Structure formats: C-alpha cells, structure tokens
C-alpha cells in the first residue's frame with residue numbers, strides 16, 4: 021500500500037497561526053495527505069488564544085528555552101532537528117518572516133525536506149525595515165522549494181531574484197481565508213450604525229520611541245478637536261510601546277486604550293471602524309474585507325496592493341501628516357468614499373485550496 025505524503029506545519033507567532041490555520045483545516049479534509057501542526061512556542065499566551073479560536077490542538081509543542089531570542093532560537097533549532105529526523109516528512113510548510121518560520125525552514129533544508137513558503141515574495145529591499153523580517157524572508161526564499169506568493173507582485177519579486185518560475189504559484193493571501201472562516205463561524209459584521217471609530221495599532225520596532233510618540237500626540241490632538249470621534253487603541257504588550265502610548269493617550273475621554281484584542285475582537289473592531297491607522301502588516305490585509313480604508317503609519321510597505329487599489333495610503337508617522345490626512349477624510353465624504361475598498365486586493369478566500377492542489381499534484385504519486 022502506498023503511504024500518504026506527510027506534511028508538517030511549523031509556526032510559533034500569532035500572525036503565522038492566523039495565516040496557516042486555514043491551510044491546516046483544508047489539508048485535514050483531504051484524503052491524499054496527513055498533516056501535523058508544530059508550535060515552536062515563540063509566542064505563548066497570545067498563541068494559545070489564537071489556536072483555541074481556530075480549533076487547533078498542536079500535534080507537537082516545543083518547549084521554549086529561555087526568554088531571549090538567541091536562547092529561544094538555539095533550543096528551537098535543536099528540537100526541530102529531532103522532529104525533522106524522526107519522520108519521513110514530504111514537505112514542511114512555513115509562513116512569512118519570523119524566527120520560527122526561518123528556523124523551521126533551515127531545519128527542513130538540512131534534512132533535504134522540501135520547504136513550502138506561504139506568503140513568499142514580500143519585499144521592501146531594506147534590510148533595516150522591517151528588521152529582522154526582511155532578512156529572514158529573503159533568506160527563506162533562497163532555500164524554499166514551493167513558493168506561494170499571495171499576489172503577482174510577490175511572484176515578480178521572486179522571478180527577479182532568479183527563483184525558477186516553475187516553483188512559484190500565486191495563491192492569494194490565506195489571511196482572507198482565515199477571516200472568512202471566523203466571519204462565518206462567529207457571525208462578525210459591522211455592529212454600529214452611527215459615529216466614527218478610528219482603530220489604531222502601532223508596534224513595529226522601527227517605530228519604537230519618538231515615532232510612536234509623535235503619532236500619539238497627533239492622535240490626541242485629533243481626539244480633542246473632534247469630540248464625536250472615538251479612538252480605539254489595543255496597545256501591544258511590549259513595555260517599550262506601552263511607555264510611549266499610555267502617558268500621551270491615557271485619560272482622554274474619547275480614547276480607549278486596551279490590552280491587545282483577541283482575534284475575534286480585532287475582526288469586530290475592524291468591521292466597526294470608520295478608518296484604521298496602523299503599522300501592522302496583517303491589519304493592512306484584513307481591513308479591505310470589511311471595506312475600511314487604512315492610513316499606514318510607516319515609510320514603506322511590502323504590501324503595496326492596497327495602496328495601488330486606492331484603499332490604503334502610506335503616510336509615515338509625522339504628526340502633521342496624520343492630522344492632515346485624517347482631517348481631509350473627516351471633511352470630504354467623496355474622498356472617503358473613494359478610499360473605501362469594494363473587494364480585498366490580497367485574496368479571495370480560496371488560497372488554502374490552491375496551496376493544497378499544488379502540493380497534491382507535486383507530492384502524491
């Protein structure tokens with residue numbers, strides 16, 4: 021009897037779990053393969069919550085060695101090697117640009133197991149922005165076999181980097197598959213009929229310190245000017261971020277600072293938002309599903325599709341730019357309508373099926 025291809029999904033952070041969950045569930049419905057989920061432990065509390073939300077019980081959980089990134093990496097790599105050697109894996113799936121994704125890929129590479137890289141080809145070509153993600157995703161592309169860019173832009177970047185075109189498959193972003201799953205399961209839809217909510221998130225390392233503070237001062241000024249504006253800001257648990265945000269925005273009547281949202285709460289907050297100000301990658305991709313425009317609080321984005329579609333604008337973190345851009349949308353209903361996306365340029369909700377089809381045709385005999 022022929023044995024089924026065995027696929028290992030390796031991941032460890034909140035965004036990776038969100039983006040790999042739909043692939044895991046789709047592959048579990050398939051009879052041609054067996055799939056296992058490995059959690060590296062890079063994120064712990066945040067990961068548990070997201071795993072529960074997506075009904076995932078990992079088959080393998082690594083124990084986190086130490087609290088520093090280097091201690092985590094060394095322990096993770098050692099444990100990954102044992103897992104890679106212990107079974108005859110046909111492919112290892114990783115996503116994006118985290119330490120977990122890179123280590124999962126590297127360990128598979130040494131065992132000569134083909135790597136399938138989900139969300140491949142995102143680039144800024146500035147190794148310092150975002151750091152370290154740009155470096156990690158570029159290195160992963162060198163050792164990956166199946167490249168799954170979400171869009172044509174990612175495919176073109178990979179082709180320019182001499183990745184064989186036969187190994188590149190444009191799939192759409194699985195983040196939209198994940199949204200469709202939770203929207204249906206938990207019945208998420210816009211639940212406010214009046215007022216204007218601005219959802220804010222900022223956590224990127226390159227914005228730490230004065231950039232976050234300047235953005236917060238601009239948001240405070242907007243909140244004071246527009247009493248009917250409601251700002252909702254789930255603040256990242258990193259104390260560096262909290263130290264910048266809390267003193268400037270805490271205590272304003274129409275600004276709500278909260279702990280990080282659970283994934284469902286976040287989807288509900290996006291659905292309810294009139295506008296989003298963010299430096300998050302995932303939220304740029306999720307907002308169009310709920311027809312919400314985004315102002316990107318960064319100097320660049322590796323996700324230009326929403327900018328090209330007109331539903332996102334890169335504005336940086338200067339206070340003047342934030343105030344001007346929000347006021348322009350506040351006053352000009354036509355401008356606001358022109359930025360409201362009618363569909364999501366990052367995906368159609370069927371990326372997982374496409375990824376499964378490619379793996380089926382290449383791995384099953």
Ligand SMILES: CC(=O)N[C@@H]1[C@@H](OP(=O)(O)OP(=O)(O)OC[C@H]2O[C@@H](n3ccc(=O)[nH]c3=O)[C@H](O)[C@@H]2O)O[C@H](CO)[C@@H](O)[C@@H]1O
Pocket residue numbers: 033034035036038115116117118150153221223254279280281282283284286287299300301302303306
């Ligand atoms: C440079 C860059 O862009 N890199 C990205 C970055 O990820 P990111 O910037 O997208 O990260 P977040 O902003 O954390 O959002 C992620 C998800 O979390 C949800 N969320 C958020 C706040 C909250 O309070 N509650 C939530 O539920 C939110 O809706 C979204 O789905 O790092 C990842 C590796 O870590 C990379 O793979 C990814 O390329």
